[in-house]
């Protein structure tokens with residue numbers, strides 16, 4: 001039996017991140033660790049604008065950046081500022097410094113008419129912080145919108161021919177694996193171009209941290225998180241959806257402010273290994289004769305055995321060992 005890896009082809013993104021902490025946020029979500037106070041003063045937006053202008057002037061020609069406005073609710077900052085930021089980034093398209101502009105925002109802050117104007121100015125991608133479609137989970141996390149708002153926000157993005165991104169937050173209060181996998185199914189139905197998966201972590205100075213200290217919230221264990229996200233990742237891949245991030249990046253100060261939760265610097269690899277494990281188990285089940293050998297593309301060899309060989313025992317029990325697994329340079333798998 002010959003088959004390909006289920007991950008859709010990816011294109012390399014070169015992101016120039018522009019952080020706008022808490023900009024445009026009308027309330028504070030329980031897990032949010034943005035440190036800036038509610039609302040963003042005009043002076044802060046001016047400073048961010050000057051920072052971006054400088055960064056783009058300093059960039060090499062043909063750098064091919066996608067300028068990304070992250071860390072707040074971009075489409076809820078004053079509209080004049082939204083336009084100014086997108087127009088500034090687009091000015092650098094001619095020199096090849098910028099090849100796209102993306103922003104992250106909340107589903108309840110999306111307005112189709114405004115998206116149309118931003119698209120005309122050069123906006124290419126809108127990443128919606130959906131987090132979950134489950135109304136109970138959304139309400140506990142003080143997200144203040146419902147599944148209906150998510151669907152209409154996705155439709156508004158697509159109606160304006162913008163690329164749609166969806167961010168999910170598995171492990172929020174009130175969520176279990178079943179709800180998460182249901183969130184993945186609903187995401188597949190909305191056909192975003194890209195997805196990011198951020199397992200819920202507890203950071204200092206958040207409402208979630210106080211719930212955690214009082215014993216009112218327990219984050220998912222790392223193993224459970226890897227298992228749930230592995231299944232979810234495989235479903236997304238099999239629907240042709242690219243997953244461009246798994247877990248928060250390990251930035252300076254992250255571990256100092258982390259209180260609890262399934263953080264691991266290699267969580268992306270762990271989840272990919274789990275997805276590959278689920279995929280190969282599916283394939284093995286369809287093989288109608290005894291299994292004798294697996295030929296696999298060299299680049300997946302590490303993922304097959306798992307982080308620090310975590311799956312060696314699992315595969316050993318199913319007949320996969322260093323003598324029955326051969327890596328080769330072809331981009332396909334062969335199971336005999």
Ligand code: SF4
Pocket residue numbers: 022025027028029032033034071072073106129
């Ligand atoms: S919308 Fe995003 S940035 Fe704003 S408070 Fe919620 S999680 Fe934080």
